[in-house]
Amino acid sequence: MSDGTERALVELEGRQGWGMSSQALCRVLYPKHPDDVVEAFKTAEQHGLSIHCWGNGRSYGDAALNEGNLLLDFSRMNRIIDWDKDSGIVKAQPGVTLNRLWETLLADGYWLPVVTGTQYTTLGGVVAVNAHGKNNFKYGPFGDHVLAFEMVTADGQLREVTRESDPELFHAAIGGFGWLGVFVSITLQMKKVHSGRIKVLPFLEEDLEGMFRGFERCNAEDWDYVVGWIDAFPGGRALGRGQIHAARYYAEGEDPEAVPSLALDRQHLPSRFFVVIPKAWLWWLAKPFAHRWGMRLVNLARFLSMKIGDHDVHPQEHARFNFLLDYVPNWKWIxxxxxxxxxxxxxxxxxxxxxxxxxxxxxxxxxxxxxxxxxxxxxxxxxxxxxxxxxxxxxxxxxxxxxxxxxxxxxxxxxxxxxxxxxxxxxxxxxxxxxxxxxxRSLGDSVLGRFFALKRRLDPNSTLMGSQLRRVFGGLGEELADLGDAAAKLEDTPGEPTVPAQTSEVAGLPTELREAAAAPTSPTLAPAEEALPPE
Amino acid sequence: MLKRAIIVGASSGMGEALARRLAREGYKVGLVARRQEELDRIAGEINGSGAPRAFTAAHDVTDTQGARDCFDALVQRLDGLDALIYTAGVMPPVGAEEFDPAKDRSIVEVNVIGAMTWLDLGAERFQIQGAGTLVGVGSVAGDRGRRGQPAYAASKAALHTFMEALRNRLATKGVQVLTIKPGPTHTPMTADIEKMPMAIDADQSADGIFRAMARGADTAYVPIQWLPIMAVIKSIPSVVFRRMPLD
Structure with missing residues (x-):
């Protein structure tokens, strides 16, 4: 057993969700190599502990916490393993941040196909939660751009998975919150861009209906990114007023500043506001407004300032457009x-x-x-x-x-x-x-059942478990896994499962089970509300 | 996630009222006391038909060796911890001319040693966590050495000083350390006391404790009227105080 493992077993580390409202003490391991992850599973088994993963702590709540148990912190497994600028395919370890990725690849004319509102999330984290960006309606979530991943499962096996080699695990593990296995590398298709900038159109809408019309218009006009900000305070006719930012990539040869705009110094966010105010002070300056009436004022001021701002299409660097949450460092301290x-x-x-x-x-x-x-x-x-x-x-x-x-x-x-x-x-x-x-009720028993049945096959002792899984599903996993196994037996052919397109709880199940699910006679198929009352 | 609190001494009085109040205010609560059946009753009432919000652990606070296991088990059930509140306390009747070391020791074991044991467990955790709230329920009796309850008053004074020291250790580490000084409160512990000036009930006391927790206070008299009263009482010279008709 390594020194780090021994220390982790006796020393607890405090970890906090990014929103500061969820905390846990965890036994933290810092893997540097896939073998360390395999070792962690052995340690977990020996000491009866569970394992969960921590990227860079950007989840607001308890998604990356594991009270009293092992937490694999991937900050030391953050290498870009391979980058092919001809194909735009990058292979990296899970601890690499999006910041590091785009800063490395932009000079070659590539940008991430999807980014979160902060650039300090990790690749492993965004794939584990299948994060989305402001272009989700057009480019889908991160998972749509993953070509392959390597994952260590609870049996210590390193599995290389692609959409074709194991469609079931591929579609379950991406967005599976690390509950099926631990990513140790991810291969991602980057997006070719022809400029370091993007064309941005901001416009105001005076009410909620206007916001929807604005989104629909942007959709019809085929913009690449659309995001809306809403002032939640005014009621009546101004209910839902806000601003929309739409953005579009430059076509090849369209931007006269295409080459210089790829330089990193053009992308970096401004270090000061209004030229003189250091960004690091902003949360402190905003603190006096950190109450209901103060925030009403701040939202109003923001709306009014946008009225007099620039409403024409203008170029903006990718990083400056995408990473709004990084404009005010530590804004959460408000x-x-x-x-x-x-x-x-x-x-x-x-x-x-x-x-x-x-x-x-x-x-x-x-x-x-x-x-x-x-x-x-x-x-x-x-x-x-x-x-x-x-x-x-x-x-x-x-x-x-x-x-x-x-x-x-x-x-x-x-x-x-x-x-x-x-x-x-x-x-x-x-x-x-x-x-x-x-x-x-939201995801439906068919999908959750299949997920937990797969988890039971890959992780029979439920070693992969975090605070959120315990909070949300509690002891429900076994019941759902039973349901999933029953579904699998009834299916004629194995293979890629049918995932409900949106809402039907029983979509994707064979007819026999669909009928069974509709009749709440079996204990395993009782209405969800009865099985697990809302907290 | 909901906040998580352990209340030591939760089977009656202030502890029970506070457990109910915290559960109503969005906490999951771990209830500690000697009597399991009482804890089960309270937890059952808190949980009702919804998802469990109250968990129990029978434990005698004089069993300092067993405290850590009890603490760890509850933290595991709660999946973490944000507040630890020590409300356990005893105040056996003491005769005017009685000097009983065994009785004094029993008071100190619950009111001081038990409190230190549990508050240390919380302090150790919150120091690493960089967040958390420790609450020790002292008493206005701890502000002066009245003749009626020497050991009880001394135990509460010890707790006040212990809390102050914890606060001085942990204040820079994001931990709130709150000393509560309740005035006379109607609880099973005070059921036999006839004279209880300005007494409040346990629910009012729990309300005062919760509000002090919420506003991040260091020390709170409950009710607040005891703040000026005790300021005056504390300023009375000893030679005068010992002649006053205060039991």
Whole structure:
């Protein structure tokens, strides 16, 4: 046993979700090589511990925590293994950050096909949660651009998986939160770009209906990126007002500054605001506004400032357009000391108007308006635990305090109920509150059953387990795995599973099981609400 | 995720009221006391028909050797910890002319040694975590040495000083260390006391403790009226204080 392993077994390290509202003490290991991951599984087995993975700690809630158990911190497994600039294919270790990737590859004329709102997420993390970007409606999630991955499973086996070699594991492990195995390398197809810049169109909308019209217009005009910001405070006719940013790649030869714009110094975010204010001070300057009325003012000021801003199409560097969350370093400290949660839900496009309008109204009725709301457009994808649907997502940041905690939890549970009834989904990468019952109804027993049955085959002792899996699914995994095994037996031919396109709980199951699922007579098929009451 | 708190001394009085209050305010709670059946009753009422929010562990705080296992087991059940509240305490009746070392020792074992044991466990964890709230329930009785309850008053004074020292150690590490000084409170521990000036009930006391936790206080008199009263009482010279009709 290495010194690091011995130390991890006796010394606990404090780890915190990025939102500062979830913490855990974990036994942290720092693998440098795939063999170290294999060794970690042996250690876990010897000491009866579970294993979960930590990238760079950018998940808001408990997605990367593992209280009292092993946490594999991939900060020392962060090499770019291979980069082929002719094909645009990169192979890298999971701990490499998106920042490191784009800074390495941009000079060759490539950008990441999908990026998160911060560049400090890791490749392993974004593939494990199958993260999306502002271009999800057009380019899909990260998983759509993964060509292959190497994964160590609980039996210590190193598996190389492609979409073709093992479609089941490929589509389950991407977005599988590290619950099936531990990524040790990922091969990704990068996107060729013809400039270091992108054409950006900002425009304001005076109400929620305008926001939807704006998104639809951008969709019709074939923009590559579309993202909306909404002021959650005004009601009445101004309910849902906000701003949309649409962006489009330059075609080859279109940008006269194509070559110089690929330089890194052009991409870096400004270090000062208004020329003189260091960015590092901004959270501290904003702290006096960290209350409901202060944030009402901040949102109003932002909306009004946009009215007088530039509304024409203008060029902007990729990094400056994409990494909005990095403009204010440590902006989360505005929410000190109790932290924040983000609640993001995904709705089919036909339901989005109604549910989002009601969500904004409910926040206002309870004086629990979100301080920052972001809206995006999405498409469905083939990954088993996918959060995306053909529709819209709505992400809301909330300050958590001892005084509002329960009210906030109640509100998010009501949101969750609305989302499930509307055929929507949740994004566990950012989640802190959603219940297993809601996730189960959202994804459906067919998919979850198949997932947990696969987990049982790959990880029979449930070694891969984190705080979030325990919180959301608790002891439900076995029941779901039974259901999945039953489904597998009824299927005529094995192979790539049919994943429900969006909402049907029994889609993808053979007829016999579909009928069984409809009749709540079997204990394993009882309604989810009964099996796991909402927290 | 919900916040997670362990309440030591949760089977009755202030501890029970605080457990219920925290559960209503979005906490998962770990309940510690000697009587398992009482803990089960309270946990059952908190949990109702919903997902479990209260977990129990029967433990005698004088069993300092067993505290860590109990603590670890509860932390595992709660999947972490954000607050530890020590409310356990004893105040057996003491006669006006009684001097009983065994009784004094039993008071110190629960009110001081038990408190130090559990608060140390919390402090050790929160120091690594860089966050957390430690609450020790002292008493206004700990502010002066009245003649009626020498060992009880001394035990609470010891707890106050211990809490202050913990605060000085942990304040820069993101840990809130809160000393609660309740005035007379109607609980099973005080059921036999006839004179209870300005007494409040356990729910009111729990409300005061929760509010002090929420505002990040260091020390809180519950109710707040005891702050000016004790300021005056603490300033009375000993030669005068010993002649006052205060038991």
């Amino acid at each position: 929410y000190k000391p109790t932290g924040l949660i983000q609640f993001q839900f995904f709705l089919p496009k036909d339901e989005a108007r109604r549910v989002i309008r009601r969500a904004l109204e409910m926040g206002q009725e309870r004086a629990l308006e979100s301080w920052l709301v972001v809206m995006k457009r999405h498409r469905a994808d083939p990954f088993w635990l996918s959060h995306a649907v053909d529709g819209y997502s709505f992400a809301m940041d909330f300050q958590v305090t001892d005084k509002n905690r329960q009210a906030l939890w109640d509100l998010t549970q009501e949101y969750a109920e609305m989302v499930v009834k509307a055929g929507g989904r949740f994004y566990l990468a950012k989640d802190s509150t959603v219940s297993g019952a809601h996730v189960r």
